Amino acid sequence: MNIFANANSYYDTVFKRRSVRKYSTSKVMTLQDAEAVLELCKEIIPLCPEIKTEFRLMRREELSVKFGHYCILMYSEKKDNCYVNAGYMLEQLELQLEANGIGVCWYGLASPKEKVTEDGLEFMIMLTFGIADGDFLRTNASDFSRKSCEQIWLGEDRYGVSGAVRLAPSACNSQPWMFESSGDIIRVSRKTDVRTIIPRAFRKRFNSIDIGIALCIFEITLLAKRIDFERSVLSESSASDENNLIAIAEYSLKKETKK
Numbered sequence: 431m432n433i434f435a436n437a438n439s440y441y442d443t444v445f446k447r448r449s450v451r452k453y454s455t456s457k458v459m460t461l462q463d464a465e466a467v468l469e470l471c472k473e474i475i476p477l478c479p480e481i482k483t484e485f486r487l488m489r490r491e492e493l494s495v496k497f498g499h500y501c502i503l504m505y506s507e508k509k510d511n512c513y514v515n516a517g518y519m520l521e522q523l524e525l526q527l528e529a530n531g532i533g534v535c536w537y538g539l540a541s542p543k544e545k546v547t548e549d550g551l552e553f554m555i556m557l558t559f560g561i562a563d564g565d566f567l568r569t570n571a572s573d574f575s576r577k578s579c580e581q582i583w584l585g586e587d588r589y590g591v592s593g594a595v596r597l598a599p600s601a602c603n604s605q606p607w608m609f610e611s612s613g614d615i616i617r618v619s620r621k622t623d624v625r626t627i628i629p630r631a632f633r634k635r636f637n638s639i640d641i642g643i644a645l646c647i648f649e650i651t652l653l654a655k656r657i658d659f660e661r662s663v664l665s666e667s668s669a670s671d672e673n674n675l676i677a678i679a680e681y682s683l684k685k686e687t688k689k
């Protein structure tokens with residue numbers, strides 16, 4: 431399903447979602463249901479359509495993944511913005527699973543034996559998922575441990591979107607994003623000086639994925655609030671500026687569409 435076409439209901443999920451780390455031991459997801467999740471990947475919208483991607487399904491036991499029943503692995507052409515694209519794409523699947531009561535968690539601590547496909551696509555990241563052990567959705571925005579809106583948004587928040595984007599999930603909850611608004615132009619950047627326990631060797635990759643996740647949630651929020659936008663994706667490989675920011679995307683917001 432194109433979650434952007436149904437932004438209102440996924441906007442609601444943004445305020446309730448949670449990474450699930452406890453899965454049912456009495457009821458394991460069937461292979462048929464897991465394959466249906468893989469099917470959903472065909473409808474995910476890319477941020478960068480020119481980057482070739484592929485999704486694969488594996489049993490959790492085939493990987494050194496500590497929880498979940500199955501994993502969706504994402505492979506991609508190794509190009510500029512491939513990590514931001516990966517975050518943007520798999521966040522769509524994450525929200526869809528959560529909205530349908532399926533437990534899911536981003537998983538950066540493991541990788542498959544096959545790191546490159548026969549077609550030369552490289553492993554990016556995976557989601558582990560399955561039947562959760564009990565209810566997992568949050569009931570209150572105060573259940574989230576996150577930076578304040580002021581810490582992640584500079585300038586006027588004309589359309590009241592910072593409260594949603596601050597809730598995006600990120601590796602080790604590092605929240606490496608900065609939104610800067612100037613009139614109706616919003617620049618989204620990756621902070622390179624975040625305090626995090628992510629090992630240095632993984633930081634750039636995981637934090638670029640995090641920005642893709644934040645862009646997905648930003649766009650869901652804009653669409654739910656009926657704000658039109660045009661987006662340009664810049665480069666995840668640029669050097670950071672004097673404020674330790676790498677500009678990843680720029681949005682031009684437009685008049686509100688009629689309800």
Ligand SMILES: Cc1cc2nc3c(=O)[nH]c(=O)nc-3n(C[C@H](O)[C@H](O)[C@H](O)COP(=O)(O)O)c2cc1C
Pocket residue numbers: 447448449451535536537538539540555574598599600601602603636639640643
């Ligand atoms: C790229 C990425 C990698 C992650 N890797 C792991 C992981 O290996 N193990 C884990 O338990 N959680 C992992 N997480 C989940 C984060 O820890 C979690 O999203 C964050 O702490 C915020 O909590 P929440 O998702 O419950 O809101 C990862 C998240 C992202 C975005």
